[in-house]
Amino acid sequence: MKIATWNINGVKARIDTLLAWLEESKPDIACLQEIKSVDDAFPRMEIEALGYHVETHGQKGFNGVAILSKLRFDEVNRGLPGDDEDEQARFIEGVFSTPKGVLRVVSLYLPNGNPISEDRKFGYKLRWMDRLERWADERLALEEPLVLAGDYNVIPEAGDARNIDQWYNDALFQPESRQALRRLCNLGFIDAIRTTTDEDGIYTFWDYQAGAWQKNNGIRIDHLLLSPEAANLLSSTSVEKHVRAWEKPSDHVPAIAELRID
DNA sequence: ATGGTCGACACTCGA
Numbered sequence: 354m355k356i357a358t359w360n361i362n363g364v365k366a367r368i369d370t371l372l373a374w375l376e377e378s379k380p381d382i383a384c385l386q387e388i389k390s391v392d393d394a395f396p397r398m399e400i401e402a403l404g405y406h407v408e409t410h411g412q413k414g415f416n417g418v419a420i421l422s423k424l425r426f427d428e429v430n431r432g433l434p435g436d437d438e439d440e441q442a443r444f445i446e447g448v449f450s451t452p453k454g455v456l457r458v459v460s461l462y463l464p465n466g467n468p469i470s471e472d473r474k475f476g477y478k479l480r481w482m483d484r485l486e487r488w489a490d491e492r493l494a495l496e497e498p499l500v501l502a503g504d505y506n507v508i509p510e511a512g513d514a515r516n517i518d519q520w521y522n523d524a525l526f527q528p529e530s531r532q533a534l535r536r537l538c539n540l541g542f543i544d545a546i547r548t549t550t551d552e553d554g555i556y557t558f559w560d561y562q563a564g565a566w567q568k569n570n571g572i573r574i575d576h577l578l579l580s581p582e583a584a585n586l587l588s589s590t591s592v593e594k595h596v597r598a599w600e601k602p603s604d605h606v607p608a609i610a611e612l613r614i615d
Numbered sequence: 616a617t618g619g620t621c622g623a624c625a626c627t628c629g630a
Contacts, residue, residue, distance in 0.1 A: 362630090363622045387630085389623060414623055415630085465630060506630095560630090561620035604621075604630085 354451065354586075354614040356458060357383045357593075358502035358575055360558075360605035364388040364419070368396045370601055375403050378593060378607065381423045382447075384460030384502040388417035395419065412442040418460040418503070424449045433461075435484035443481070453586065453614045457492065461485070461503035466524030475524050478506070482533035490540055492580075498612070499580035501542065504605065506574055507534045509544065513573035515554055525574060542578035545610040549590045557592055558605045566597055577610045586612040 357380040361367045364385065375383065383405075388395065390411045397407040404423055410431040411417035420426075428448035433439070443462040448455060463485070466478030485501075492499055508526045511517040520526040538544060549555045556571025565571065579587060593607040 366622060387622090415628080467630080563619050 354382070354456075354612045355380045355609060356500055356502065356577065356612065357607045357609045358386070358460065358504070358577055359383065359607040360386040360462070360504040360575060360603060362387050362389070362603040362605065364390050364395060367601065367603060368399060370596075370599060370603070372399055372403065373599070374593075374596060374607065375400070375405070375421070378609075380421075380607075380609070382449075382458055383421040383607075384458065385419040385421065386417075386460060386462035386504045387415070388419050389415055390417055408445060408447060410442045410445040412440070416462060417442045418445045418462050420445055420447045420458060420460050422447060422449065422458075424451070433481065433484050434488055436480070439481075451614045453498070455497050456583075456614065457497060457499040459499075459501045459503070461501060461505075463503065463505045463507065465506045466527075466530065469522070469524050469527060475527070478524060479529055479533060482530070482537070486533070486537045486540065489537060489542070493541055496582060497580065498583035498586060498614075500583050500610065501576075501578040502608075502610075503576070504574060505534065505576045507531060508572050508574055509534060509547070509576075513555075515556065515568075515570045515572070520572070525572065538578065541581055543584045543587075545577040545579050545584075545587060545590045546573065546575075546592065546608050549592060551592075555592055556594075557608050559597055561604050575605055575608045577608060579610065583612060586614060588613050
């Protein structure tokens with residue numbers, strides 16, 4: 354069971370790239386972020402033609418998440434609980450039946466949080482992370498395989514950036530952001546991609562600006578957090594870095610966890 | 616030190 358997460362940075366601008374990637378990588382479940390589309394405008398037909406079920410939680414202009422799955426959805430939940438005023442589309446959960454029992458997969462797009470001087474940005478990020486921690490704690494009590502996949506907009510450690518010096522004043526590497534991610538992990542999740550190795554570093558995002566890709570000036574901010582029951586099924590992880598070199602690339606690349614589920 | 620690049624959308628914001 355191949356589970357992928359990819360911030361696609363606009364599904365309408367990226368549909369050809371998305372279809373090419375689905376045909377090449379063949380994930381069983383793909384979590385997308387930043388679809389930047391309302392549900393009605395999501396290009397579902399082309400994706401369904403490749404054998405995927407499609408569930409979206411979109412909004413106009415920005416944000417928006419989706420899950421594509423070769424398995425039928427038993428249940429879909431949209432929106433992160435804990436704040437009825439929050440209108441931003443950043444969270445969707447799918448529930449599936451597998452030969453190993455139930456599987457829960459979340460596609461999440463955690464707030465960027467910049468600039469850190471603005472409460473409506475950085476404060477919102479930290480409050481969102483607090484809500485995520487509370488939600489995850491409840492779900493862990495179910496003791497089921499659960500994958501929290503997405504763009505977390507948090508650099509866990511200094512080694513998760515090529516040039517950490519340029520991130521010290523950024524919301525992605527603030528002590529509060531990193532601590533909130535650690536608190537979430539310490540509930541009992543494992544950061545699947547963390548175990549991946551590459552002599553050039555493991556990054557999932559390279560900015561479009563200043564030749565970041567050409568200089569391999571990347572950061573690791575897309576994560577798959579696995580509950581203990583999911584971690585026990587983990588067989589391999591990878592980051593599909595080559596996708597960043599394609600025509601009209603997203604600034605993120607797919608990150609993958611494979612679970613031993615037939 | 617500065618500006619550099621994208622996508623969506625509507626003359627600017629979010630990243």
